[in-house]
Amino acid sequence: MIQDWLLTPFTANAFLLNALLAGVLVSIACGIIGTFVVLRGLAFIGDALAHGVLPGVAVAMLLGLPGMVGAAVGALAMIFGIGFITRRSNLSSDTAIGLLFVGMLALGVAIVSRSQAFSGDLVRILFGEILGIRASELAIQLAATLVIAILARICYRPFLLLCFSPEQAEVSGFPPRRYHAVMLGLIALTVVVSFRTVGTLLVFGMLLAPAASAALFSRKVTTMILSASGIGTFSVYAGLLASYHFNIAAGAAITLAASAIFFILLSARQLFPRDAARGAAR
Amino acid sequence: MSAVSASGLCVGYQGETVVADIGFTLEPGRVLALVGSNGSGKTTLLKTVAGLLPPVSGALEVLGARPLARPGKVAYMGQFHPSSFMLPLRARDVVRMARFAAHGLFGRLTAKDERAVREAMAVMGVLDLAEAPLNALSGGQRQRVFLAQAFAREAELILLDEPAANLDAGARDTYRRQLRQLTAAGRSVIVATHDIDEAAACDATMLLAHRVVAYGPSAEVLTQSALLSTFGMVGKYQEGGIVIVEREHGHDDCGGSH
Numbered sequence: 001m002i003q004d005w006l007l008t009p010f011t012a013n014a015f016l017l018n019a020l021l022a023g024v025l026v027s028i029a030c031g032i033i034g035t036f037v038v039l040r041g042l043a044f045i046g047d048a049l050a051h052g053v054l055p056g057v058a059v060a061m062l063l064g065l066p067g068m069v070g071a072a073v074g075a076l077a078m079i080f081g082i083g084f085i086t087r088r089s090n091l092s093s094d095t096a097i098g099l100l101f102v103g104m105l106a107l108g109v110a111i112v113s114r115s116q117a118f119s120g121d122l123v124r125i126l127f128g129e130i131l132g133i134r135a136s137e138l139a140i141q142l143a144a145t146l147v148i149a150i151l152a153r154i155c156y157r158p159f160l161l162l163c164f165s166p167e168q169a170e171v172s173g174f175p176p177r178r179y180h181a182v183m184l185g186l187i188a189l190t191v192v193v194s195f196r197t198v199g200t201l202l203v204f205g206m207l208l209a210p211a212a213s214a215a216l217f218s219r220k221v222t223t224m225i226l227s228a229s230g231i232g233t234f235s236v237y238a239g240l241l242a243s244y245h246f247n248i249a250a251g252a253a254i255t256l257a258a259s260a261i262f263f264i265l266l267s268a269r270q271l272f273p274r275d276a277a278r279g280a281a282r
Numbered sequence: 283m284s285a286v287s288a289s290g291l292c293v294g295y296q297g298e299t300v301v302a303d304i305g306f307t308l309e310p311g312r313v314l315a316l317v318g319s320n321g322s323g324k325t326t327l328l329k330t331v332a333g334l335l336p337p338v339s340g341a342l343e344v345l346g347a348r349p350l351a352r353p354g355k356v357a358y359m360g361q362f363h364p365s366s367f368m369l370p371l372r373a374r375d376v377v378r379m380a381r382f383a384a385h386g387l388f389g390r391l392t393a394k395d396e397r398a399v400r401e402a403m404a405v406m407g408v409l410d411l412a413e414a415p416l417n418a419l420s421g422g423q424r425q426r427v428f429l430a431q432a433f434a435r436e437a438e439l440i441l442l443d444e445p446a447a448n449l450d451a452g453a454r455d456t457y458r459r460q461l462r463q464l465t466a467a468g469r470s471v472i473v474a475t476h477d478i479d480e481a482a483a484c485d486a487t488m489l490l491a492h493r494v495v496a497y498g499p500s501a502e503v504l505t506q507s508a509l510l511s512t513f514g515m516v517g518k519y520q521e522g523g524i525v526i527v528e529r530e531h532g533h534d535d536c537g538g539s540h
Contacts, residue, residue, distance in 0.1 A: 039369055157382045163369055164379060167360050171332050172383035173353030218370040219415050 009244045015131055019197075019240055022133040023254060025141040026194045026206055027232025029148045033190045034211030034232075035225045036152075036183060039163040043208055044094060045082055045184070048101035050191045050204045052078030054108030057125050057195070062111065067125070068140065071195055075188035078104065082184070128199030128251040130240075137196060144193035148186055155182055160221060202255040206232060209258035216265045231261055283346045285310055285439045285470035286331055291340035293323065293330040299338050300326045304494055306486075310438070313461060313471040315481035315500065318490035319513050324474040325361065325443055327490070331472060332358040332441050345438060354384040357435035359428055361443045373419065373427045374412040377403055380434035402434035403427075405460050407453065421448045429457060433464070440464065440471045446480055458483060476513075478504060 010017045037046045056074020057067045078100070085096040112122050152159065158174035162183070166176040187207075194203040210232035211224065218224035239254030286308040294300040301323035308314050316324035329335045330342065333350030345352055357380065380402070381395040403409040406426040411419060419427065425448040432440055446454050458480075461471055473484065481487045487503040489495035489512040496508040 154387055157379075157387060161379060161382065164371070164376070165360065167329075167332075167334055167358070168379065170334055171350070171353060171356065171358040172379070173350070173386065174382075215368070215370060219372060220370055220375065224370050 005245070006241065009241065013244075015133075016240060016244060018133045018135070018138060019130045019250065020236065021138055022130060022141055022197045023236030023240065024233050025138070025145045026197045026203075027210065027236055028229045029145045029190045029194065030203075030206040031210055031214075031227075031229030031232050032148055032152045032225050033183075033186050034207040035214070035221065035228050036159055036163065037187060037207055038211040038215055039221070039224075040183070042183075042187070044097060046187050046191075046207050047204045048082060048097045048104075049075055049078050049184070049188055050195075050200050050207070051101045051108075052081070052104040053191055053195055053200050054125060055104055055111055056108075057200070058108045058111035058121075061121060062114065067196065068192060071192040071200075072188075074104070075192055079181075079184050079188055083181075124199075125195070126199050126201040127249060128195060128197050128202060130197045130250045130254070131243075133197065141193050141197075144189055148189060151182065151186060155179055159183065163221070198251045198254060202251050205255035205258055206235075209255070209262045210235065213258075213262040213265050216262075216269055232258065235261060283310075284308060284343070285312075286342075286344050286472070288331075288342045289340060291330070291342050292338040293326045293335065294338045295326070295335065297338060301490060301492060301494065304340070304488075306488060306497055308439075308470050308472065308486075310470050311465045311468045312486065313465055313473065313484040315484040315487045316472065316474040316490060317476060317478065317481045317487055317504075317512065319476060321492075322490040322512070323492055324490050328358075328441050328443055328472060328474045332356065334358075354435070355438045356441065357432040357437035357439070358441045359432040359443060359445060361447075369416060371416045372412065373408055373414050373416060373423075374399065374403070376416055376427050377431045377434050380431045383435065398436050399434050402430040405433060405456070406430040407456060422450055422453060425449055426453055429460075433460060438469055440469060442471065443474045444476075445473060446475065446477060478509065 010020055034046075037043060053071040053074040056070035056072070056077070058070070060067050060070025060073075081100050082097055085100060108125070109122065112125070157172075158169055158176075158179040161169035161172055161174055162176055162179055166180075169176045169179065190207065191200070191203050194206065197203075198206055210228040213231050214224040214227035218227055235258035236254050238257040240250055242248060242257070243250040243253040284307045286306070288307075289305045291304040292299045292302045293304065304327065306314065316327055318324045326335065330337055331344060331349060333344070333348075333356075342349060344350075345355055350356075377399045378391070378395075381391055381398065384395075385391060400409065403412060406429050408423065408426045408430055411423060411427070416424065416427070425445075429442075429445055432442060432445075446457060449457060461473075465471065473480065475481060482500050482504055484500050486498060487500040488497040489503060489508050491512045495511045496503045496505075
């Protein structure tokens with residue numbers, strides 16, 4: 001009976017199993033990259049990247065190209081935009097990046113509004129279409145997740161040093177600018193391959209929530225990455241199950257589960273401060 | 283080969299000079315103290331030697347090459363690590379980072395590296411804290427971990443910014459003993475400090491107040507008049523506290539910040 005409730009939805013529906021697999025891949029990519037986003041305080045840049053993808057996807061759709069190509073172009077444009085702003089602007093970069101990202105969001109909506117099926121397309125881009133994932137898309141996601149995992153493994157030392165102190169990275173022979181750029185590229189790649197699954201609006205939640213949850217109890221960065229991936233995976237499973245049984249939007253249910261886990265863990269830490277002091281990450 | 287040699291060196295931020303016309307040579311096995319108040323330019327000079335800031339002008343050689351040319355041979359400990367407090371790192375992980383410079387992206391850390399890490403932690407008395415999360419340590423313990431990180435590099439040149447800040451008397455003695463051991467082994471050290479006692483124990487001292495006030499053997503440099511131009515006042519310890527014995531008249535140009 002319980003098994004019917006917990007497992008059968010996935011064994012009986014191929015689309016739900018595909019969704020679960022896609023979600024697991026997104027969780028792994030987001031667990032790895034989200035950890036560094038959280039530790040380096042890049043949440044806002046991650047958010048901006050996620051939104052910057054929208055006009056790219058919109059243009060790709062108008063031209064009949066794959067959305068992922070448009071997303072990649074949008075993310076690249078956003079990286080250059082953020083880089084330019086951080087170097088040139090006298091404004092606080094928060095302000096400038098904030099403006100850039102609402103600008104891109106507005107541009108995306110403006111472009112989509114020219115197409116015929118405006119609202120449907122917009123909802124699909126913003127909230128993803130995890131229940132419509134095809135096998136070919138799974139293959140692309142698998143490849144991207146592998147690339148992310150391998151590059152993060154290669155750059156683990158400079159990434160760790162960047163989290164600790166960019167000065168230590170520099171004096172250790174790892175130029176901070178170069179590895180910051182690699183990190184932004186990996187955030188962009190994560191966003192690009194995840195947007196089909198959870199959408200440009202919600203991918204940010206998957207990037208941040210599991211890693212933030214893991215930060216609450218992890219003592220090592222590797223533990224944090226593994227825990228974040230695990231928490232993300234569980235959120236995907238729980239979200240899909242909730243979506244199936246209670247008929248709610250899948251992408252939203254997944255992100256909701258991930259956020260709920262964070263707040264539950266945070267409350268638990270407040271309630272049991274002694275345990276937290278032993279394993280705290282903040 | 284000198285560990286560091288500078289001539290006509292101007293240091294500063296983004297092309298703006300903080301201290302001009304610096305000239306000094308640091309030989310292997312020697313300790314140089316950079317002494318000055320906050321904003322006097324000692325951190326700027328230290329960062330320039332570390333390669334974190336480009337020289338505004340002038341010549342600077344570190345271990346016979348440009349700064350940053352040999353990252354495995356130079357250790358640097360900055361004044362604070364603002365982002366490091368929320369990191370899920372154990373004390374040991376922090377010290378192990380010192381060994382990355384020698385191995386780049388791919389080289390494996392060996393038993394020799396682990397030994398260097400253990401020894402540096404033992405010297406600074408933090409071996410028993412090895413498994414403790416960084417954020418659970420007190421300010422003084424953290425400072426000892428950061429010093430252990432600098433020593434674990436086994437570098438030929440060690441650059442330390444306010445290393446004795448936050449250290450209690452015992453830890454300060456340990457740190458000074460370690461400096462003597464390192465210099466006896468031929469390592470060179472530059473220490474930025476505003477502690478005159480610490481400078482007096484170094485081979486040479488450079489007094490900075492947006493300019494080089496004096497530079498030479500510590501015993502000759504640390505005179506009352508030179509300290510007066512550096513800090514704007516000179517105090518001495520009398521029963522019950524510090525007494526200002528002399529104050530520079532109308533002085534106002536060495537407490538600036540940038």
